[in-house]
Amino acid sequence: MIEITTTHLQQLSAGELRPSSRALPADARIERVAEITPEFSKFLYQGVGSGWNWSDRLSLTRSAWESLLRAPGSETHVLYVDGAPGGYVELSGRIEDSGTEVEIMYFGLFPQCIGRGLGGALLTEGLSRAWDLDARVGGFPPVSRVWVHTCSLDGPAALANYEARGLRIFHTETELVEPGDGAAGLWPGESLAS
Template sequence: MTQVTVTFLQQLSSSEVIPAAKSLPDTARIELAAGITPEYSRFLYQCVGSELNWADRLDSTREQWNEVLQRPGSETWVLYLDGSPKGYFELVTASGPTGSEVEIFYFGLFPEATGQGLGGVLLTEALNSAWSLATRWPGIPGITRVWLHTCSLDGPAALPNYQARGLKIYRTEVEDSQVRDASLGLWPEPAA
């Protein structure tokens, strides 16, 4: 078991979003993956999370994975650079009697895309997409909160990026966690 610090951050208004100073390169775009399949979602998850020990969804069946993707208010947005995926974010919405909350369920860049200033631009888009989600989903009440969590296993730039975009810490927990190697199964073992 390993002690992991989990940090929860939120925004309570779209006016709290602090846009990244950089913009996307001309050869990049961020687009909604309408009709995303569990296979593509899992590919994105593993490409981002394999070096960060993301393993919480690896035991999910295809049906369980698809159930998350098909919930009203769930969206996956993909960052493409030179035509290839380089990062993504997944939004999941929970509606209540007074409005809806959007969780940035997953967010990250492929390892080769880190350190290029893309994280701030992608997070700005994630926050703006979360705050405007009700305009794309008839029947979902207005958004009252956007939140996410990160942990001490995530990349060193994660928490500073979240705070630089205007997210504020509202809770921190330390928990014992069984850390799994998330890269297992990503590539076959070399032949002996």
Template sequence: MNAVMDVTTWYLEQTSPADLRPGRPPAMSVQIVRAEVSSPEFSRFLYTAVGGDWQWTERLGWTWKQWKECLDRPGVETWVAWVRGTPAGYVELDAREGEVEIAYFGLLPYAIGQGLGGWLLGEGTARAWDMAERRPGLRPTRRVWVHTCSLDGPAALANYKARGFRVYDEKLNVPGDEDEGETPGPWPGAGPRD
């Protein structure tokens, strides 16, 4: 029988660029680059490599066309952190009506604990605030928001708060009759990492 697990979801926001508190620069050399060509294959790789251990399952069943449609929407940007030519993490932004959601954010497993998370979140949030400068036709950003839950990495909520995000809502929900402790891993059959 599968266990049912309560999941807490926190919704956080910034309402001014002045709210942002950048993370400490990492000790290693890291570049953040916008993925300017919409590539469903690359975006799905990032999604599974980062979210496979944290119950990111919403997009696993998406077709190539669904990925392409999402990535081609005006206001969607993907920013990738690179360490020595290897992706270390990413931030996916989704702007709508003057609000930018940090739709996805995280690090690949090898990069966790290397001092990159706070820095990458700060850099991604800064790009959410100045998105209208890069994207003619978008309204200037008046709010940046994100949600995280108790299934995400143990440092996620603290990192958002440390970057200046404030909790504006909290919900307790029961996602379903599945065992939320089983993570899909970065590819079918991979399972969680030890």
């Protein structure tokens, strides 16, 4: 068991978004994957999250994973660098009493893209797409809130990036947990440092 601190952050209006001052380089682009498959989603999830012990979805069946991806308001936006996936943002919109709330379910970069100034641009795009999600999803009222949580197991720049983009902390909690092995099945027999 280890102690983990989880920090919840939010924006209550699109005007709170502070875009990254760094533009994507010429060899990079961000695209929404309109019909993402569970296989591609799991590839992104493991490629980004294996080093940070993301494991909450690893026990899901293919049909359960697909159900999450097909839920109204679910979107995945992928960062490509030199034609290869370099990171992603998964959004999950839900209708609440106050309007549409969008959670950034997953956000991160593949290891080879960390430290290259890409995270701010990817998060800026993810937040922008969260704020206009209702324009792409029929029957959803205007977005009233965008939120995310990060924990002490995530990348060391995660919290600073969220705050730099204008997200504000609204709740913090600490708990003892048994972390899962996010690298399970990624590269059997090899450590992530290989």
